[in-house]
Amino acid sequence: MTNDFRSAGDLHDVQIIEDLLAETGMNHPADTGLLKPALIHVRGLAHGPQPIPRGELAALLATLATGPAADTGNVTSLEAHRRKRRTRLVIAATALSLSLGAGAAVAAVNPEFRDTVQKAVTALVETLAPAPSDRPPGTPAPVDTPAPATVPGHPTPPGKAIPSGPPATPPAASGPQRDETVPVPQTHPGLNGSPSPGQPPAPLMPQPAVPAQPPEQPTTSTPPHQRATIPEPLPAAPATGNHK
Amino acid sequence: MKASVTDTAGLVNTDPASVFNDAYRQYSPGVCAYLRTRGVEDPEGVAQDVFLALFPRLGDLRGGPAGLRTLIFTIAHARAVDSHRRRARSPISIEYNPARDGRLTSSAEDQVLDNVTGGHALLENLPEDYREVLALRVIAELSLESTARIMNKSPGAIKQLQRRALARLKESQQETKGQGKS
Numbered sequence: 199m200t201n202d203f204r205s206a207g208d209l210h211d212v213q214i215i216e217d218l219l220a221e222t223g224m225n226h227p228a229d230t231g232l233l234k235p236a237l238i239h240v241r242g243l244a245h246g247p248q249p250i251p252r253g254e255l256a257a258l259l260a261t262l263a264t265g266p267a268a269d270t271g272n273v274t275s276l277e278a279h280r281r282k283r284r285t286r287l288v289i290a291a292t293a294l295s296l297s298l299g300a301g302a303a304v305a306a307v308n309p310e311f312r313d314t315v316q317k318a319v320t321a322l323v324e325t326l327a328p329a330p331s332d333r334p335p336g337t338p339a340p341v342d343t344p345a346p347a348t349v350p351g352h353p354t355p356p357g358k359a360i361p362s363g364p365p366a367t368p369p370a371a372s373g374p375q376r377d378e379t380v381p382v383p384q385t386h387p388g389l390n391g392s393p394s395p396g397q398p399p400a401p402l403m404p405q406p407a408v409p410a411q412p413p414e415q416p417t418t419s420t421p422p423h424q425r426a427t428i429p430e431p432l433p434a435a436p437a438t439g440n441h442k
Numbered sequence: 443m444k445a446s447v448t449d450t451a452g453l454v455n456t457d458p459a460s461v462f463n464d465a466y467r468q469y470s471p472g473v474c475a476y477l478r479t480r481g482v483e484d485p486e487g488v489a490q491d492v493f494l495a496l497f498p499r500l501g502d503l504r505g506g507p508a509g510l511r512t513l514i515f516t517i518a519h520a521r522a523v524d525s526h527r528r529r530a531r532s533p534i535s536i537e538y539n540p541a542r543d544g545r546l547t548s549s550a551e552d553q554v555l556d557n558v559t560g561g562h563a564l565l566e567n568l569p570e571d572y573r574e575v576l577a578l579r580v581i582a583e584l585s586l587e588s589t590a591r592i593m594n595k596s597p598g599a600i601k602q603l604q605r606r607a608l609a610r611l612k613e614s615q616q617e618t619k620g621q622g623k624s
Contacts, residue, residue, distance in 0.1 A: 218579055221586070222605040224612075232615040233608055236564050237580055243475035243561040244581045248467060249486040255494050259466065262459040 211241045458500045465510060466493050472581050473518050479565050479577045480522040488525060492517045512588040515578060519592045567614050572607035579604060 215237040219225040224233060251259050304311055473492055477485035495517050503509055565573045571593075578589045590600045 214580065214583055218604070219608070222601065222608055224605070224608050229608075229612060232612050232619075236611055236615050237576075239561040240564055240576060240580050241561075243479075244472035244583070246471040246475055248470050249474050249489050251466075252487070252490060255466075255490040258494065258497065259463065262463060 207245070211238060215241060458497075461500060461503075461510070462493070462497055465496065465514065469511065469514050472583075473514060475561070475581050476515065476518055476577045477522055477525075478562060479573050479581070480526075481570075482522050482525045483529065488521050489518070492521055495521075508585065508588070511582060512584060512592070515582040515584060515588075516592050519574075519578075564611065564614070568607060568610055571603060572610055575600060575604045576607050576611070 212234075215234055216225070218237070219230055219233060224230070305315070470489055470493065474485045474489045477488050477492075482488050492514065496514055499513065503513060505512065565576060568576070574593065575589060578584045578592060579586075584592070586597050586600055590597045593600065595603070
């Protein structure tokens with residue numbers, strides 16, 4: 199009697215379960231009495247609450263509900279785009295690795311290619327590098343060196359020649375080597391108090407920057423006429439200090 | 443009259459948009475329940491992914507409503523397998539469910555009612571392949587052949603599997619009834 203009030207859906211569900219029980223041979227009353235109610239509850243899960251659409255599915259359902267313009271192609275294009283982008287990435291990576299391999303092979307086989315690359319790199323480095331300097335990094339600037347230290351008329355100890363022109367190798371930062379080219383005791387004789395042997399101390403120094411020339415000094419390579427021309431700027435030194 | 447996916451006339455001449463809407467309305471609860479019986483962490487979210495994957499394939503659909511059901515649950519099965527693999531690689535996070543909290547006690551009547559009436563509770567006590575075959579046959583309403591195709595087994599193997607699953611379900615029902623009487 200109660201079966202008469204069942205809906206079509208309920209009858210459909212019962213039909214599914216009875217078919218299953220008959221198919222497996224478990225349609226005896228002893229089996230169906232236990233299994234049928236249990237399977238009807240399991241079947242009831244198919245009529246549970248509908249999940250609320252979220253995100254992309256909600257947008258898709260809204261698009262389908264609102265516009266007839268929406269078609270399958272609009273949505274599948276996203277997946278196609280993703281696939282295309284993935285393919286493009288793979289092709290780019292393959293091309294890059296192939297070009298790198300080809301370049302390495304050419305460089306290994308052709309020595310001219312290596313020379314060309316080396317020249318190009320050298321030219322690039324020379325172009326981009328700062329102005330060339332004879333001093334190695336860390337060497338103090340030449341401002342420290344007094345100008346008269348390299349005056350050609352200056353007496354040089356025997357066996358130590360004054361370099362004519364820029365030195366082939368930059369002077370090292372060590373002290374003793376520097377003293378050979380820059381005679382500090384001559385420029386500041388009163389400060390250290392140790393004049394060079396064979397050189398009388400200068401009695402009065404009008405300007406410390408200009409070294410006093412001893413009246414008689416042994417010269418080795420400097421011609422005598424140059425010695426006569428050097429003292430001329432000396433009187434002018436006090437004059438330059440006065441006009442301010 | 444609006445076409446329904448349950449019509450036996452097939453889906454060849456039906457608008458894909460209306461088929462999709464009807465399919466979601468009619469099968470999304472079953473897909474959600476199937477995914478839940480398979481132990482998927484977020485059955486609602488995965489069910490929506492299933493329907494998003496279904497929509498582009500509606501144009502190639504063959505076989506009428508039965509074909510649509512088979513396609514939907516084939517996608518759902520694949521998503522469940524993906525979810526299981528992902529979960530195997532990552533630590534398991536379990537949402538707090540007060541009903542499963544062992545520190546809480548419920549009334550004996552509620553417990554018996556839950557065990558008897560809850561469809562999920564009935565399937566939870568079964569092994570995984572038993573659960574899946576019953577879910578596909580009863581919830582998804584698939585044929586023996588479609589179930590065999592989805593589970594990658596022969597129809598004969600599915601027949602044996604569902605028979606064993608029903609026998610196990612019967613045993614658990616007998617145990618439940620015995621506990622209720624004692």
